[in-house]
Amino acid sequence: EAQVTQNPRYLITVTGKKLTVTCSQNMNHEYMSWYRQDPGLGLRQIYYSMNVEVTDKGDVPEGYKVSRKEKRNFPLILESPSPNQTSLYFCASRTGTSGSSSYEQYFGPGTRLTVT
Amino acid sequence: GDSVTQMEGPVTLSEEAFLTINCTYTATGYPSLFWYVQYPGEGLQLLLKATKADDKGSNKGFEATYRKETTSFHLEKGSVQVSDSAVYFCALRKAGTALIFGKGTTLSVSS
Numbered sequence: 157e158a159q160v161t162q163n164p165r166y167l168i169t170v171t172g173k174k175l176t177v178t179c180s181q182n183m184n185h186e187y188m189s190w191y192r193q194d195p196g197l198g199l200r201q202i203y204y205s206m207n208v209e210v211t212d213k214g215d216v217p218e219g220y221k222v223s224r225k226e227k228r229n230f231p232l233i234l235e236s237p238s239p240n241q242t243s244l245y246f247c248a249s250r251t252g253t254s255g256s257s258s259y260e261q262y263f264g265p266g267t268r269l270t271v272t
Numbered sequence: 273g274d275s276v277t278q279m280e281g282p283v284t285l286s287e288e289a290f291l292t293i294n295c296t297y298t299a300t301g302y303p304s305l306f307w308y309v310q311y312p313g314e315g316l317q318l319l320l321k322a323t324k325a326d327d328k329g330s331n332k333g334f335e336a337t338y339r340k341e342t343t344s345f346h347l348e349k350g351s352v353q354v355s356d357s358a359v360y361f362c363a364l365r366k367a368g369t370a371l372i373f374g375k376g377t378t379l380s381v382s383s
Contacts, residue, residue: 160315189370198361198375199316214370246315257304257367258323263315 158183160264162247168270169237177232177267179247185262187250188230189214190222192243193266199246205230237271244268274299278362278374285352285381293347293377295336295362303364305329305338305345306371310359319347319360352381 160181169175181188189204191214201214205224219241221233230249234241247264279294297305304323308316320329325340334349345362362374 196375199373201370204370248316257302257365257369258321260318260321261371263308263317265313265315 158262160247160249160262162245162264162267164267165265166268168272170272171238172236175234175237175269177234177245177247177269179230179232179264180228181230181247181249181262182228183249183251183262184227185249185251186227188224189248190220190230190232191246191248192216193246194243202232202245237269239271242269242271274303274364274366274369274372276362276364276372276374278360278377280377282378282380285379287354287381287383288351289381291347291349291352291356291379293360293362293379295345295347295374297343297345297362297364299343299364299366301366303366305336306363306365307334307336307345307347308361308363308373310361310376312358316361352379354381354383357381 163178186207190202191199193199200216202220203222205211245267248261250259250261275298277296306321307319309319310316320331322329322338328337336345336347357380359376359378361376363371365371
């Protein structure tokens with residue numbers, strides 16, 4: 157089954173304790189990205205990757221890191237989490253790094269992060 | 273820059289009522305337009321899309337028509353069901369760029 161998986165689904169942590177949220181896709185997609193979803197703000201892109209070893213900032217990258225060492229995996233790293241990073245996080249992937257704008261983007265189930 | 277504006281929610285309807293969720297966009301060039309749906313506790317799923325002016329996307333009884341003259345992509349359904357209760361996101365994308373989402377509209381359908 158084609159899917160994007162994220163782990164963990166729920167995480168409660170304390171300020172400053174480094175954490176990683178994993179993301180994996182089994183569709184051989186070149187493009188992967190991370191979003192955060194906050195009430196009244198919709199989804200905002202954090203980082204994206206056009207392919208292995210190619211990453212770039214989205215709209216709200218501060219406080220986050222990513223890496224793309226393998227095509228299927230795109231972990232999100234919070235080196236020193238703060239309470240304003242409490243949010244619902246989604247990983248997504250799609251085929252096609254350029255050309256058509258119509259490719260469907262597939263989303264993971266989400267990771268609800270609480271930073272106290 | 274490019275942007276998407278959706279009607280504010282929540283939208284509360286009775287089963288079998290007609291649904292419209294308004295979406296307008298601002299973009300240069302020729303974006304593709306999308307509606308995504310997020311059911312409680314789940315990620316976003318593509319509901320329908322349209323890639324050029326006057327295209328109509330449709331799925332599961334939902335429809336939306338790409339209107340370039342009014343820069344709109346309103347979502348409609350003739351008869352909603354309780355199972356349609358979800359958050360709906362309008363989005364656009366141009367070639368080589370990221371998806372840009374509206375803020376989402378919560379739909380609640382009661383029986």
